[in-house]
Amino acid sequence: MRLTKLQMQGFKSFADTTTMTFDSGVTAIVGPNGCGKSNVSDAVRWVLGEQRARMLRGAKMEEVIFQGSSARRAVSLAEVSLFFENEDGGLPVAFKEVVITRRLSRSGESEYLLNGASCRLRDIHDMLRGTGLGADSGIVIESKMIDALLSDRPDDRRELFEEAAGVGLYRDRRRSTERRLEETAVDLSRLDDLLGEVQSQVRSLARQRKRAERHAELTARRFSVELTLASREMAAWREELAQLEVTVAALREQAPGDDARVVAAEGARDAAHEARAAAEASRNELARLTQLQQQHVQELRAEIAVAVERQRNALERRQRAEEERREGEAFGERLNADRVRAREELTSLEGEVEQSRESLAVHARDEEAARAAVTAARSAVEAAERTVRELREQQRRLDLDRESAQRETAELEQRSAALEIERQQLVDAATVLAREIEGADEAIEVARVSVATAVAALEEARAAARAARERDAAARAELGRAEDTYVALEGKVNALEGLERERVGLAPAAARLLRERDRFGEGAVLGPISDFLSTSASSAVLVERYLGMTVHAVIVRDHAAAEAVRSWHASANPGPLLLLPLDAMPSPSGGEAGDLLNQVEAAEPAAGWVRSLLDRVRALDDGSGFVDGRGAVWLPGTTAGPGPLRRRAELSGLRSELLAAGAGRQLAAAAAEEARRALTEADAAVAMATEAANLANGEDRRANDHRAELERRRLRGMRELENAEGLASRLATRQDELRSRLASIEVRTAELQESLGSHGVDSEALRVQAAETERALEAAREHRTNGQVALAQAQARMQVATDRVHRLEQEHENASTRLASLQHELSTLADSDRSLAEQMANWQGDLDARVATLTDVESRLAEAERHVRDANASLSTADHALDQARREAHERESALHHAELRFAELSGRRTAIRERLETEWRRPLEDLLASFEAVEVDDTALRTEAEQLRTELEKLGPVNPLAVEEHEEEVKRLDFLTGQRNDLAEAKNKLQLAIREIDTTARELFLTTFTQVRENFRQIFMTLFGGGECDLRLENPEMPLDCDIEIHASPRGKRTQRIHLLSSGERALVALSLLFGIFLTKPSPFCLLDEVDAPLDDANIGRYVRMLNQFKENTQFIVITHNPRTTTEAADAVYGVTMQEPGVSSLVSVRMRGNTVDEVTPPEMAPEGEVAGAPA
Missing domain, CATH: 1.20.1060.20 (Taq DNA Polymerase; Chain T, domain 4)
Structure with missing residues (x-):
């Protein structure tokens, strides 16, 4: 993979489309100050995804768009493209040429393109991962990085190492995690307080709920009992009323019968009853025995079925275990063979490693001898060369160091003053926050008092509501009793009036x-x-x-x-x-x-x-x-x-009682209405008190939240104050160091002036001798490096073989253990199978006996059923005879009178029950009878239970009917809060674990990168200085993420010393060594050097050029420079940047080594090797 082209349009000062083509080797970009050369490095950073405007020398990202000039308008779009040749497939895409493009408009819309197709920044990062490219890689090395490394401020130096290690991301994550941890701790504390209050409320509501549930349970049971009684009574009354109608009609039309027939019928019925009772008792006992035997038979069959399933599972497991044992034995044999071969291979490799070690020792001794000779020769050459020239150069640099130290001293004084102002502002802010926290504490106390008052008012309202509910229940009960009395009397009066109208009797x-x-x-x-x-x-x-x-x-x-x-x-x-x-x-x-x-x-x-x-x-x-x-x-x-006289007298008395009952019912109804109104008012008061309590709780939570926010701000202010005081302390220490440094510079200046007139020797012969020793050292170093590579390769092969032997031995041991386990499992399964077979045989025998007994009992039960049916038939015949006899009884007139009175009484009682039940349960009787669950016990027990339930409900007293809902709501709230607390506690633990993991990961990354940079730094230092020693040290190795990083360098012929005691050129060269060491930890296909050679003199420029020539075979270099020697000696191609149009950068010349293409010579030409443009 190779960078082939950079294209810019509307980016910073490159208003027009500008294209730079790059070949292998070194490409130099030259031009006067202010012409826009460094905008090229910004463009490279930006197109690769840089998101920090300060890294692009701006305050906000929109500043990268061309802002316009005196002759041009600003553009609305900035676009930069990087072109890569991908012939070797270094980038994981199916293109021979890959183009990465980034666009930004003034509206804030940003877009990334990959070969013209829109994509995400993450897609570009994923594609470039592992190639050494990316916004956070070290592909751009700037002069300000040298200043950061040479600065006495440890944070600036550490920042470069942390960027190389990628630790900055972890620091940001740690700070974010710590803030979240503090917020989580505050939330957890508040939640614990709230949980305590809710738990107390839940306990109180739980007690109320138990009473309410008990009340509801008793009420439901009473509902079932009373409805069962009512349904039975009304069903019986319906039958009785029908019978009474028949009886009355018969008695009015038939003549009196014989009492003897009644007595005989009753005797026959009693005998039939006794016979049926005996038959039912026998039948019930046999039914119980049948059910018991059936249960035993079912249990035995279930046990046998389970045992059969267990046998089947055991058989399958034995088969699997046998198969696993056979496979394990075969696998163990293969492992033995592999283990023997691995041991033989390991023995062979151990001999090879020993031979490599011996050869390496010989090469190392040769190199050490050559290094000693080189050191001696270089020392002699240095002593001769630095007589006058180097001393004068050192004097000049000492003057520069003096000016730099003086400027830094002034800057430190300004920073100290500004820091003191900032510290005072933090102290003032802390004081204000303390007062605000006191006010918040007072607000919390006021809120808590309000909460307590509201809770007390709520409890009082609830107590009043309970009392009102008790009065309402008592009034409704009293009204029910009055209604029952009135309805009963009214039924009797209506019945008697009906008898009177019908002239009954x-x-x-x-x-x-x-x-x-x-x-x-x-x-x-x-x-x-x-x-x-x-x-x-x-x-x-x-x-x-x-x-x-x-x-x-x-x-x-x-x-x-x-x-x-x-x-x-x-x-x-x-x-x-x-x-x-x-x-x-x-x-x-x-x-x-x-x-x-x-x-x-x-x-x-x-x-x-x-x-x-x-x-x-x-x-x-x-x-x-x-x-x-x-x-x-x-x-x-x-x-x-x-007779009629007694009935009329009774009717007169009942009418008087009915008038009194009506008055009592009206009084009870008025009392019930008053109690219901008081209950409504009490419930409204409870609702208002509840709302007030909720408002008070809300105010309390808001006050606590405000207090927690103030506390977080106070802690943040304290940390900032501590940081400011720590920085002030470091600034004071740095000022002391600068004063000592200025004194040392004065002493050194005097020494140099004294030495200028006392040194001058001819060094040509020494230089020739030093060159010969250096060639010998290079040859020895190459032999030693080859030996190290061979040893490392042999050791790697031996380690692989050793690991394979250990792995095979472990696998063999595991296989043996597994075989033993399978054998034991097979034995256990066999024993279990035998025991289960014996148990199944016992169960089968018991099952056969139980089945025989069941058959016998079932036959006896069928016979008992037949006897019961016969007894029922006899009883039915006796009942029929008794009814017939009673209808023919002598006392027909008395029976008729009682039947008619009973008919009227039952009708009245049925009406009274209907009205009482509908009034009490507030539903039609038909709905009540359709919705209740009948209780299967006798009427006497039901009446006793109904009275007990009524007594227990009266003892239970009034309850909170909303307790169940309130308790469920509070329990849900408690569960929610408990879940929230568990989540917060888990989140707190996870955050603490995350902090530890972040620290561990960052520490490992930093130490790994530090070790690599340290090794690279030593090698490059040896290359640039031609010898000498250097090192990187952590001030506190136990805390690598927080300690200072010290740079020690000892150029050839000097003792080990800190870099601030070196000359400016030496310090710049040391910094370059370290920057290249950092770059090599994440090597990339190309590297952009932005004016890093500015502080170097001619001698150090030569070393710098040699370093570029050494690395350019593997890395493309784009060098932005003012130095003509860098351009002429190292550059394979040169671009000139100028501002012929003010404010707009353009390319004016391209020179390829050996060829000149489109060369345009501007009016003012720099020295050979540098192409200059018009002055900015």
């Missing part, structure tokens, strides 16, 4: 007469005597017992009405009937009224008949009988059921 004939009384004319039939009587519930019992069937008597208007009714009765035959005509009403007796009459109120027009029937009747003390006015004792016996 009245004699059938009287009831039928009242239904058909319209046929007798208006007012003919007035109603039963019970309609005109009213009394208390207790008195109604006595009156009904005394009156007996008379209570069913019907009041008629007169005898005519009675005759009409009699005619109807004769034809209809409705049953016994008692009529009481008003015109036949007996007159009252004049005696004292009985106590029974005093207990009733009679209404007109039947009051006379009531007084007549109850006159002078008194009840016995125990209520078992009565005594009338004649002294006769009446013992009525027990009645079949409540």
